[in-house]
Amino acid sequence: MDRRTVLKQISAATAFGALAGCVGVQEQDTETAANDDGGDGSGDDSADQDTETAGPAGEATAWYSLPEPELPGRESAIETFTAESRHTVEGSDISDLEQKTTSAVPAGQGPQVFDWAHDWVGDYYQRGFLADQSDELTVDLDVFTDAAADAVQFEGNVVGLPYSAETVTLVYNTDIVDQAPESVSDMVEVMDSYHDPDSGQYGLSYPFDPYFTSAFLQGFGGYYFDPAADPQLGVDLDETVQGLEFALENLTPYMPNDPTYEPQAAAFAEGNAAFAINGPWYLATLNDKGVNYEVTSLPAVDGGELRPYTGISMWYFADAMSDGGADATAGREFVEWYVTNEEMHLENAEEHGAIPVLDSLVGSDDLPENVQAYSETVGKGVPMPTDPKMNKVWGPMETALIDAFNGDATAEEALTTAATDIRDNWE
Numbered sequence: 001m002d003r004r005t006v007l008k009q010i011s012a013a014t015a016f017g018a019l020a021g022c023v024g025v026q027e028q029d030t031e032t033a034a035n036d037d038g039g040d041g042s043g044d045d046s047a048d049q050d051t052e053t054a055g056p057a058g059e060a061t062a063w064y065s066l067p068e069p070e071l072p073g074r075e076s077a078i079e080t081f082t083a084e085s086r087h088t089v090e091g092s093d094i095s096d097l098e099q100k101t102t103s104a105v106p107a108g109q110g111p112q113v114f115d116w117a118h119d120w121v122g123d124y125y126q127r128g129f130l131a132d133q134s135d136e137l138t139v140d141l142d143v144f145t146d147a148a149a150d151a152v153q154f155e156g157n158v159v160g161l162p163y164s165a166e167t168v169t170l171v172y173n174t175d176i177v178d179q180a181p182e183s184v185s186d187m188v189e190v191m192d193s194y195h196d197p198d199s200g201q202y203g204l205s206y207p208f209d210p211y212f213t214s215a216f217l218q219g220f221g222g223y224y225f226d227p228a229a230d231p232q233l234g235v236d237l238d239e240t241v242q243g244l245e246f247a248l249e250n251l252t253p254y255m256p257n258d259p260t261y262e263p264q265a266a267a268f269a270e271g272n273a274a275f276a277i278n279g280p281w282y283l284a285t286l287n288d289k290g291v292n293y294e295v296t297s298l299p300a301v302d303g304g305e306l307r308p309y310t311g312i313s314m315w316y317f318a319d320a321m322s323d324g325g326a327d328a329t330a331g332r333e334f335v336e337w338y339v340t341n342e343e344m345h346l347e348n349a350e351e352h353g354a355i356p357v358l359d360s361l362v363g364s365d366d367l368p369e370n371v372q373a374y375s376e377t378v379g380k381g382v383p384m385p386t387d388p389k390m391n392k393v394w395g396p397m398e399t400a401l402i403d404a405f406n407g408d409a410t411a412e413e414a415l416t417t418a419a420t421d422i423r424d425n426w427e
Contacts, residue, residue, distance in 0.1 A: 059089075061113075066093055085333065113317060115313070144359060167311065176274045191204055202256055204277070208252065211309055217244050235418050241412050241415055259406075280371070284353075400417060403417075
């Protein structure tokens with residue numbers, strides 16, 4: 001399912017000249033310690049000890065799944081680290097990362113690290129796909145926000161490191177919309193006046209899948225799955241049904257007739273939609289297309305509050321790192337460098353709308369307004385559950401939403417069927 005929850009952002013190549021020194025300084029410090037002979041040129045045992053501590057060079061593989069506009073930045077980051085460190089990292093963009101990881105990792109053919117949102121943590125750990133690195137890390141989790149630090153842990157094991165937060169919020173085309181709408185009613189008024197599908201104009205660009213629509217389905221007291229609630233499964237609750245009915249009535253009449261990501265996202269990116277609801281990864285495409293836009297908070301709804309799912313983009317430590325060694329060190333040091341580079345995260349925020357999770361950057365005045373809008377929505381959202389049972393929720397919910405969007409089922413019928421399928425999957 002293409003929820004597009006993990007289209008990670010990194011900076012354009014211009015940022016990496018400044019960042020190269022970050023790795024270079026670490027290597028220079030190692031060399032300085034290794035060559036420090038107390039000024040007499042003879043060398044000593046401590047110099048040998050420092051050299052051994054640095055360890056041998058390793059070769060790590062990093063997997064990720066990114067839209068085309070972001071690939072050059074990711075490749076530049078990997079090249080920068082490789083050029084300035086003793087290690088080599090080989091990156092690969094994977095079109096179906098879930099299928100690839102679930103087949104390659106148990107076969108011993110997976111990467112050292114891979115990049116995805118945090119919602120796989122529980123499922124992948126229980127299936128033996130991840131390696132606990134809590135005793136190996138030099139980065140303290142206290143440098144991240146509490147939500148980010150929690151997201152990369154499962155049952156006391158640290159299975160990755162976070163680098164940004166993400167959710168979806170409202171974006172509007174400033175050539176079409178004069179000001180941000182305060183309510184969904186305000187949105188509908190604008191969409192109704194602009195929507196003209198026969199002319200290729202749409203009121204709203206909004207992928208209609210479980211991640212994106214979570215804001216509305218959870219906006220009136222409903223929820224998908226909550227391991228601490230009774231019942232745990234909430235997709236067929238009246239409140240969740242109400243949220244889907246609201247979206248079907250107020251939003252889908254103004255959208256392209258294909259609910260999937262690509263055609264929905266394309267409508268706004270080509271300048272043919274007044275509004276979009278999408279995530280920070282989308283801004284790279286909008287910038288590339290030259291769309292004039294602003295990012296704002298999700299609008300108000302009568303009798304509820306829109307509560308979208310939020311995610312933490314993270315580098316996972318794959319099972320290939322369990323045995324340690326130089327390759328595992330290479331993967332771990334690359335990730336530690338990547339997630340703590342303040343300058344890179346600021347550049348990501350400026351260029352792509354990425355939301356930093358380093359405590360030192362959260363709330364910084366240096367962050368652009370677009371990032372502040374996403375950050376505000378993150379604060380109102382619901383973290384995706386990491387419980388392994390959540391992995392069985394996405395598929396039936398996707399089917400339910402497509403059926404409801406296409407008019408093949410009412411909201412209640414679609415979600416009732418989804419709940420039955422999910423319970424069957426759990427059994």
